Amino acid sequence: MRTPILAANWKMHKTRAEAAEFVAALLPLVKDVERVEVVLAPPFTVLCRVAKLLEGSAVALAAQNVHPEPGGAFTGEISAPMLADLGCRYAIVGHSERRSLFAESDAFVARKARALLESGIRPIVCVGESLEEREADQTFDVIGSQLDGSLAAAPDDRIRDIVLAYEPIWAIGTGRTATPELAQDVHAFIRDKLAQRFGADAAQQMRIQYGGSVKPENVDALLAQPDIDGALVGGASLDAQAFARIVRFESQES
Numbered sequence: 001m002r003t004p005i006l007a008a009n010w011k012m013h014k015t016r017a018e019a020a021e022f023v024a025a026l027l028p029l030v031k032d033v034e035r036v037e038v039v040l041a042p043p044f045t046v047l048c049r050v051a052k053l054l055e056g057s058a059v060a061l062a063a064q065n066v067h068p069e070p071g072g073a074f075t076g077e078i079s080a081p082m083l084a085d086l087g088c089r090y091a092i093v094g095h096s097e098r099r100s101l102f103a104e105s106d107a108f109v110a111r112k113a114r115a116l117l118e119s120g121i122r123p124i125v126c127v128g129e130s131l132e133e134r135e136a137d138q139t140f141d142v143i144g145s146q147l148d149g150s151l152a153a154a155p156d157d158r159i160r161d162i163v164l165a166y167e168p169i170w171a172i173g174t175g176r177t178a179t180p181e182l183a184q185d186v187h188a189f190i191r192d193k194l195a196q197r198f199g200a201d202a203a204q205q206m207r208i209q210y211g212g213s214v215k216p217e218n219v220d221a222l223l224a225q226p227d228i229d230g231a232l233v234g235g236a237s238l239d240a241q242a243f244a245r246i247v248r249f250e251s252q253e254s
């Protein structure tokens with residue numbers, strides 16, 4: 001039985017005051033939620049503050065990025081040991097915005113994932129195809145190769161600590177969500193790939209989130225699919241009420 005994981009990716013949003021207001025609104029709305037993992041990924045500037053505000057709650061802290069080296073002359077970067085020191089339990093790597101806007105390769109993503117694991121932080125590894133790739137019938141090739149490359153440096157005995165996020169690029173921030181069936185097809189493909197590579201047991205334990213315009217209106221149908229184990233939420237995670245509704249998706253309340 002996989003514990004669903006619902007993560008908020010705030011991207012480059014929220015000041016300290018806005019972050020504090022969000023956490024104050026969210027915690028009472030999710031405090032009785034059980035058997036679900038809730039994760040907040042604020043920008044670096046408010047990680048420390050949000051870490052303090054989450055103390056004593058079950059909500060986990062995540063970073064949106066990390067540099068693969070543990071320290072050194074990397075101006076503007078943040079290392080995995082620094083994130084661990086702040087209490088981060090997760091970090092997002094391989095987000096399509098970083099892959100496309102900052103030219104991050106699968107090999108770089110793989111190094112980041114390994115660095116996180118070495119610091120005791122669970123990577124959320126994102127994969128996803130563009131609209132052109134989907135229309136050219138290349139979805140499975142693209143996802144397969146992103147998985148091979150991005151997981152290449154992860155030690156087999158730590159693989160279960162990795163969370164995958166399937167985020168079709170054409171659905172991110174566009175309001176256009178993959179249908180539950182379409183998302184399920186790709187999630188099943190990902191689990192199959194994981195089974196071939198790391199064995200059936202590991203693949204059954206690993207969680208695969210869906211991301212791409214998840215909102216209160218579509219989360220229930222998406223999470224009802226057998227291989228969708230959570231959501232990585234951008235836009236709708238900026239609002240505490242909307243994110244709380246996503247966390248309280250229907251099937252876990254029944």
Ligand code: PEP
Pocket residue numbers: 009167171172173174175211212213214232233234235236
């Ligand atoms: C994301 O950026 O990870 C994301 C899924 O964004 P949105 O929910 O806004 O589509």
